[in-house]
Amino acid sequence: MTAGHPASWRRYSLAAFWRRLLSPWRTRRLLEAHLIVLFVLAAVASTTLFLSCRQAQHGAEALASREAPAVQGLAATRLAALRADQEAQVLVRMNLLGVAGSDEPYESQLSAADQGLSRIADRTDQDLGTVKGVLDSYSDSLSRAASLRDEPLMQKHKLTEADSMLTRPTVGVVPRLDALQRVQMEHAEATATMGRWQHGGWWLAELALGAMALTLLSALFVLRDRCGRDWNPYLLAAFVLTVLLAVVPLTTTLSTGNDLKEAVKDLRQITDVSRNSGPRLAEAQQRVTETAEEVRRKTADSAWTDEVYQGTLVGGLMAIVLPVLGLGLRLDHDYWRRR
Template structure:
């Protein structure tokens, strides 16, 4: 009995000894594991967040600086050449072709079409050379028919027919070519405004990593409080607050930006549809006015990027802090409680 009791006491003492030796070791290893997970999650989250947010900003910039002006310019050019044609027909029907200054309206429309195409030359990847050449030839035919040959009925009729053919001939005329350019440009605009799988995947990775980071921070806080008897670590608490902000603010801002892109894309579609009108001169003038007004709305929707720039800078600063602060808090605690004792 005595021998058995002594053996039992020695066994309990040995177990207590090893528990005392292993408990700090396990706690240190647990905190070091938290440090590793926090660092990895923070770096992945911040990297994905900044990349995805930057891609969204690039989409807005590309749509506002290239795709939207190109769509608007093509629509304006199409309406201008159609109105020039209608103004010429009005002159002929009302027999005003001999009146001094009567051709100024259609000439101004041709000039407006040329200016619209010139403004978008460096904002589209499409070749505008053929369209510009057709526009110049069409304008020359109109001028010959209304000015040089205004007293020669046969020649005038031939030149005006030639101008109409250059304008509307299926497949190769100026208007059909502008229609194809508009279709291609709208596809480019839609691709620019759409949130592709890369951008969408980046946001999913960022949000999942931030969620894992927040859970790991809470776990580290409870480990420090329960196993180490420490109060709430201010570095980890600040990191947790920053993590929540990074998970919410950039996502809400991007969601608002995506809504603006969708509205702008819808307005561009409206501009394209309005420019497809082929009716009287007054209706074309109204369509031109509507295109101008809608273009202003698009510039207003895509032009206010001050807030998104501030959010991006805040995300960059917050991302650096959310990487450094939790790691700093754990490193200081590990160094104070465990590493210096080894």
């Protein structure tokens, strides 16, 4: 008969094994031990889960609101500055620099570069004052060159001076922007990457939740085996909640992490395009704009971590309260009142 029902035999063997393992304990002490263990595990799991979710949420928010716009802004500023120089050189070759109405193309690019730096000033910890000052000096040199249309030698001198301010190694606008871009990309990658402590927090939370689920099953078994109570709604609800806490926040964080990695890959592409555009600056600007929209979409997809974070906070508190109610009420009704 038992050979024909291996599943039933396994269930019976497991129940018999657990019954023998718990047999030295008196029922009251056993329930009290389960209550203490559940409280400790729930507190550890809820705390680590809360901290891990908060860190993931902060990382997603920081990338979307600070790091990504800063990387995009630096790339756009670099391309706009180079595009302004390109437009000015075209006017020089056509002998139109300084002619009324002809300066609009490079002036609009200079304005875009200046506005780009202003927009990201509060989104980066790096000092933009120096590069903004050099960019202003470059703009001033171009303006003076335009005003010297009737003095070719002086105009050539000012154009050479402007070109030096733009491309001079280390101290020019472009090299300074390159250095800022390298640091900003490092910040973005660090923000989107889960560190060792974050990994440890998730492992601890998942292990605590797994141990809590097993302890809840053990408590339900004790209540059924020794107290004749088949169902305890508080412990059943706590078990379901424990499974949800073990699955939903982790799944959300992994999905968000993948979105952030893809966003960082796009940010790296934006930086590479701004550095390797060659003379095709207009096309590079268009590519940067399109990729920036893609980054915004991907970082917006991770915004729902805020809802999961709030749900984890509420669920963590309930995971502490429900087992205490389930076992505490039973102990109070069957044992503590009889003292």
